[in-house]
Every structure is written in structure tokens, then in C-alpha cells.
Amino acid sequence: MIVDDVHPAWLPEAAFRAIGLRRVRVDGDGPLVETVRAELVGAGATLAEPADLVLALTGSLGEEGFAITRREGVTVVRAGGQAGLLYGFFEVVRMGEAAFTGEWAQRRYAPAMRRRMLDHWDNVDVHPVMGQVERGYAGGSLFWHNGVPRDLARVRSYARLLASVGINAVAINNVNVHRTEAHLLTDRLGEVAAVAAAMRPYGIRVHLSVSFAAPVTLGGLATADPLDGKVRDWWAGTTCEVYETIPDFGGYVVKADSEGQPGPFGYGRSHVDGANMLAGALAPFGGVVHWRAFVYNHRQDWRDRSTDRARAAYETFAPLDGQFRDNVVLQVKHGPMDFQAREPVSPVIAAMPATSVAVELQVTQEYTGQQRHACYLGPMWSEVLRFPLAGEADVATLADELVGVSNVGADPFWTGHPLAQSNLYAFGRLAWDPAADPLRILDEWIDLTFGPAVDRAALHEILDDSWQVYESYTAPLGVGWMVSPGHHYGPDVDGYEYSPWGTYHFADRDGIGVDRTRATGTGFAGQYPQPWSQVFESLDRCPDELLLFFHHVPYGHVLRSGSTVIQHIYDTHIAGAERAVAMRAAWERLAGQVAPDLDERVRERLDEQVRSAAQWRDQINTYFLRKSGVPDTEGRHIYG
Ligand code: GCU
Numbered sequence: 001m002i003v004d005d006v007h008p009a010w011l012p013e014a015a016f017r018a019i020g021l022r023r024v025r026v027d028g029d030g031p032l033v034e035t036v037r038a039e040l041v042g043a044g045a046t047l048a049e050p051a052d053l054v055l056a057l058t059g060s061l062g063e064e065g066f067a068i069t070r071r072e073g074v075t076v077v078r079a080g081g082q083a084g085l086l087y088g089f090f091e092v093v094r095m096g097e098a099a100f101t102g103e104w105a106q107r108r109y110a111p112a113m114r115r116r117m118l119d120h121w122d123n124v125d126v127h128p129v130m131g132q133v134e135r136g137y138a139g140g141s142l143f144w145h146n147g148v149p150r151d152l153a154r155v156r157s158y159a160r161l162l163a164s165v166g167i168n169a170v171a172i173n174n175v176n177v178h179r180t181e182a183h184l185l186t187d188r189l190g191e192v193a194a195v196a197a198a199m200r201p202y203g204i205r206v207h208l209s210v211s212f213a214a215p216v217t218l219g220g221l222a223t224a225d226p227l228d229g230k231v232r233d234w235w236a237g238t239t240c241e242v243y244e245t246i247p248d249f250g251g252y253v254v255k256a257d258s259e260g261q262p263g264p265f266g267y268g269r270s271h272v273d274g275a276n277m278l279a280g281a282l283a284p285f286g287g288v289v290h291w292r293a294f295v296y297n298h299r300q301d302w303r304d305r306s307t308d309r310a311r312a313a314y315e316t317f318a319p320l321d322g323q324f325r326d327n328v329v330l331q332v333k334h335g336p337m338d339f340q341a342r343e344p345v346s347p348v349i350a351a352m353p354a355t356s357v358a359v360e361l362q363v364t365q366e367y368t369g370q371q372r373h374a375c376y377l378g379p380m381w382s383e384v385l386r387f388p389l390a391g392e393a394d395v396a397t398l399a400d401e402l403v404g405v406s407n408v409g410a411d412p413f414w415t416g417h418p419l420a421q422s423n424l425y426a427f428g429r430l431a432w433d434p435a436a437d438p439l440r441i442l443d444e445w446i447d448l449t450f451g452p453a454v455d456r457a458a459l460h461e462i463l464d465d466s467w468q469v470y471e472s473y474t475a476p477l478g479v480g481w482m483v484s485p486g487h488h489y490g491p492d493v494d495g496y497e498y499s500p501w502g503t504y505h506f507a508d509r510d511g512i513g514v515d516r517t518r519a520t521g522t523g524f525a526g527q528y529p530q531p532w533s534q535v536f537e538s539l540d541r542c543p544d545e546l547l548l549f550f551h552h553v554p555y556g557h558v559l560r561s562g563s564t565v566i567q568h569i570y571d572t573h574i575a576g577a578e579r580a581v582a583m584r585a586a587w588e589r590l591a592g593q594v595a596p597d598l599d600e601r602v603r604e605r606l607d608e609q610v611r612s613a614a615q616w617r618d619q620i621n622t623y624f625l626r627k628s629g630v631p632d633t634e635g636r637h638i639y640g
Pocket of ligand 1: 134135175176255294338366
């Protein structure tokens with residue numbers, strides 16, 4: 001079941017040792033139950049009586065929920081549906097020996113989100129600019145190589161990893177649907193069916209990104225107008241064929257009117273028209289359309305100070321709430337901009353009470369070190385999910401689904417940086433239980449991946465606050481960007497300052513930041529419900545870490561922390577680069593405790609992180625010393 005040349009990630013043989021020693025009974029039938037049986041046999045367990053472990057399909061725990069009890073020396077997993085039984089099995093794996101120790105009353109488990117999904121930005125072909133996987137930092141695609149499908153054993157192993165953390169849906173291709181990939185919907189559908197077959201035994205349904213222009217580009221029609229009868233018929237017919245080939249197909253993912261992708265605006269129609277037309281085609285089969293809210297003007301003139309990209313998604317979608325069909329899921333990036341290391345939560349998430357909402361996170365580290373920097377994102381996602389955006393309701397409660405852009409590729413460690421596996425793990429665990437402690441999740445991942453003998457403290461030292469460390473040596477106080485244009489790796493403070501992308505910091509000799517207040521700025525702060533609208537509007541109440549997202553302030557502005565903005569920039573960048581050095585030193589303590597190939601890979605990445613963090617520190621500090629003329633109060637060396 002495990003492909004030889006691939007790292008087992010958090011499911012090494014040792015993780016199954018406790019189960020492997022047991023006699024087990026499985027009560028139930030069906031394909032996923034068979035997967036559980038095969039897993040048990042693969043782990044070395046004996047299907048025999050008297051059982052130490054019973055897994056049973058029974059009761060009313062929902063399709064995905066399960067309960068575990070231990071009484072009189074027998075551990076019993078009960079599940080309402082086959083998927084629940086599979087998840088219950090993996091819970092027992094996670095528990096290890098503890099699952100077979102002591103006695104306890106029933107513990108119930110059920111996912112918070114109905115769909116827990118990973119989106120792959122994979123292309124069939126190697127794209128001339130983006131490579132094969134757009135924003136991919138883990139080698140080529142899992143699904144295609146040289147324009148043809150890959151060996152599916154790898155896909156099956158991937159599905160197994162995902163199921164073990166409760167993921168139940170995967171979209172297999174890039175939201176920017178290029179010419180070749182558009183054909184996955186029609187004449188290349190067999191390739192999608194093959195991936196779906198490989199993932200099905202682990203309860204994962206396959207979704208496909210489609211181009212809104214497909215009726216024209218694939219169907220030969222003159223228009224893709226969503227209100228045109230022929231267009232609707234084309235989508236209905238095409239979708240019918242998809243379901244004839246893949247009966248449990250999940251649905252479509254659509255990036256429309258966004259960064260050059262076609263959409264309903266091109267035909268003078270609204271996003272309701274576009275999304276509902278596709279939803280209508282999918283509805284008879286139980287499919288859904290994930291309609292992305294990442295819609296903004298990417299051809300902005302930097303001289304135009306009235307347009308604010310942060311406002312765009314809310315302006316487009318908030319007025320449409322209540323008009324989407326039931327099987328439309330509006331997929332909203334967690335922040336109003338684009339996956340920066342620090343952003344406020346998107347106000348769109350609170351603006352759509354009558355619409356299904358999926359919150360989209362970026363597991364692939366486009367803006368958080370590209371899997372060259374160790375950056376554990378669990379704490380960031382946890383903050384997002386627990387943010388009380390609308391009264392008592394936090395983001396996790398407002399959201400119906402969680403979607404992550406996958407960080408996995410053809411790399412032997414799956415994720416390029418082996419420590420980035422923790423992000424994939426944490427994504428699944430938080431989608432299942434957004435209230436879970438991200439450091440506890442990390443500990444679980446360490447235990448499963450490296451075993452109990454590893455120096456956990458060293459790994460925690462590297463990863464626990466690695467997101468804040470990354471934030472500290474990159475763009476300050478929520479202002480974002482300052483990355484090299486195009487590939488987005490490494491610093492370039494003014495790289496996007498005069499570009500059309502709407503991502504500016506407005507630093508001058510006196511100050512920095514984007515005024516997004518209602519009083520004097522773009523008014524974005526007004527898109528939030530109370531109290532956040534007032535909190536973000538107020539210079540005194542705005543949290544330090546988001547100050548420059550909402551306000552333009554002088555360098556001498558005193559933060560709530562007591563430091564000035566300029567001193568904060570110097571201090572955090574110097575401390576952040578030092579922390580990168582300390583992370584590398586902490587890894588040294590793991591010498592001999594991890595496999596040599598993994599050790600070598602992590603060392604190479606940590607060396608790069610140390611180099612890159614110093615580069616960030618020096619460029620940012622020098623830039624702001626030159627702009628402001630304000631020296632460091634500590635008198636440390638900053639390049640002038
Ligand atoms: C970012 C990213 C793009 C991607 C886009 C999206 O802008 O840089 O590569 O296509 O997000 O989410 O659609």
C-alpha cells in the first residue's frame with residue numbers, strides 16, 4: 001500500500017504497531033469497510049475472536065461521525081456510516097497504545113465542516129511561467145507527468161494520508177484552467193475517472209476546475225453566456241456525461257472574472273447567473289459548484305487611490321447573498337487580499353448568511369516561505385477559524401466548509417520541505433475540529449511521524465512559533481507583499497508598488513501603511529460588522545499586527561506594544577533573522593534521530609531560510625532607514 005520511494009509522512013509502519021498486535025472484529029460491509037479490513041491486515045492485526053478491538057457500523061452517529069469506548073478490555077469503535085468507520089480506525093491509530101489502555105466511557109467525534117477539501121493547482125502540461133504546479137513547491141504534479149497520467153499508486157497513498165486526517169474531497173487541477181486542462185472535462189475525463197477510482201477507497205470525492213468559457217472552447221458554441229439556452233444545454237449534457245463516467249463526482253470549481261479568467265461579467269451577467277447555471281447542471285446528480293470569491297481588478301492604476309483591492313470581493317458578492325442555489329458554495333480566501341502572512345479575516349465570510357461559504361486557506365506556502373522556510377501555519381489558521389467575526393459566531397461557525405490549496409507534489413517527501421508535512425496534517429485536523437489546539441496537533445504530528453523517541457522539544461522549538469518568526473522578518477505590521485514580483489520569493493520592498501495588482505504599502509519619508517478607514521481612507525474597515533468596523537477604524541484600538549493594513553502612520557507612531565513603528569521594524573527583523581539561526585541550531589539536536597535523507601533535506605532548507613531571513617532583514621531595515629532617516633535606538637548596524 002505504501003509506495004517504496006515515498007516518505008510515509010505521518011503513517012509510518014511504527015504508527016500501526018499498537019493495532020498490529022491486536023485481534024480485531026469488523027462488523028459491516030461496503031467498500032470503505034473493506035479498506036478498513038485491508039488496513040488492519042496490512043498493519044498485522046488478526047481478524048479473530050475474542051477481539052481486543054471491535055469496529056462496527058451501527059447507530060446514529062451520522063455518515064462521518066464515530067464513537068470510541070473501552071470496557072472490559074475491549075475497545076469499540078462505532079460509526080453510523082462507512083466513512084465514519086474509516087475515520088474511527090485512524091483515530092485508533094493516532095491514539096496508539098492509549099487506545100488499548102484503561103477503561104473509558106463513550107467519546108464522540110464528528111467533523112465540524114461537512115466538506116474538508118484540498119484544491120490542487122496542478123496542470124497536465126508544464127506551464128511556461130508557472131511550471132507544472134502553479135505555486136507548487138514540491139516538484140511536479142501528483143497526477144500527471146510529461147502530459148500523461150502518473151502511476152496511481154502514489155495517488156492512492158496520498159488519498160490514504162488525507163483520509164487519515166479526515167479530508168473528504170480533492171479538486172485535482174488548477175483553478176486557472178489552461179487549454180490542455182480544459183479537456184479534462186470532456187475527452188480527457190477518463191484521467192479524472194482514474195484518479196477518482198484511486199481515491200474512492202479512502203472516501204475522497206474528486207472535483208474538477210472548469211473554465212467558464214468551456215462551451216466556446218470545447219463545445220464550439222459562439223458564446224458562454226450563462227443565460228443562453230444552448231450554453232445551459234451544453235453544460236447539462238456535459239455534466240450528465242461526467243456523472244455517467246464518475247457517479248460520485250464531487251462537482252466543479254470555478255475561478256471566474258478573476259485575473260484574466262473568463263466569467264459571466266464578459267456577457268453582462270452576474271455571478272449569480274454564472275454560478276446558478278452550473279449549479280443547475282450539477283443539481284440532479286448531487287454535485288456542487290465551488291464558486292471562488294477572488295474577484296478584483298488586477299489591472300489597477302497605482303495612481304488611482306480610490307480603488308482598494310481589499311474591498312472588491314465584498315462589493316461583488318455581499319449584495320448577492322440569498323440568490324445562490326443551495327448547491328453553490330462561495331469559496332472565500334481567509335483574508336481580503338491574497339494569503340499574506342498576516343491579514344485580517346475577510347468580511348465576506350460574515351456577509352453571506354444565506355449562502356454556503358467555504359473558507360480557503362493556502363497550505364502551499366506561496367507567501368510564507370515556499371516550503372524552503374519552515375513555517376508551521378496551524379497557529380495562523382487557528383486564529384482565523386476562531387476569530388469572532390460576527391458577534392458570538394467565529395469564522396469556523398460561519399463557514400460550512402474548509403478548503404486548502406494543497407502543498408503536495410511529486411517530491412519524495414510529498415511537500416518539498418519535510419517539515420511542511422505538518423501543514424497538510426494540521427489543515428485536515430483543523431477542518432475536522434477548528435477548536436483543536438494547533439500546538440497539540442503539531443505534537444500529534446511529531447509523534448506519528450518521528451516516533452516517541454525523537455527530541456520533541458527541538459521540533460517544537462523550530463515549529464511552534466515559526467509563522468510569527470516568518471512574519472517578523474518579512475513585511476511588517478500587516479502591510480503585506482514586499483515580495484519579488486512574479487515568483488513571490490524573497491524581498492523586494494517596492495516590487496509591487498507601482499504595479500497594476502493593487503498591493504501597495506505607500507511608504508514615503510514620513511510614514512507607511514494603507515489608510516482603509518471610512519473617515520479618511522478607502523472605507524474598507526466599514527465592511528466589517530461591529531465591533532470590528534470600529535476597532536479597525538480606530539488608530540488606538542486596531543491591533544498592532546494589523547496596523548499598517550488599516551492605517552497610514554508616521555514612523556514615530558507609538559504602537560500598543562510601546563515601541564515606535566520604525567523601531568518595531570528594526571527590532572523584529574533583527575530578532576527574526578536570529579531566530580532562523582536558532583532554528584537551524586535546534587535541528588542539530590536531532591542528529592541521528594531522523595533518516596539521513598530527511599536530515600539532509602531539512603538542513604539544506606534551514607540553510608536557505610537563514611540566508612533568506614538575513615536578506616529580508618537587511619533589505620527591509622536598510623530601506624526604512626534610508627526612507628525615514630531614523631536610526632536604530634540600539635545602535636545596531638543597519639546598511640545605510
Ligand atoms: C494568487 C496566486 C495565483 C493564483 C491566485 C488564485 O494570486 O499568485 O497563482 O492563481 O492566487 O487564488 O486564483
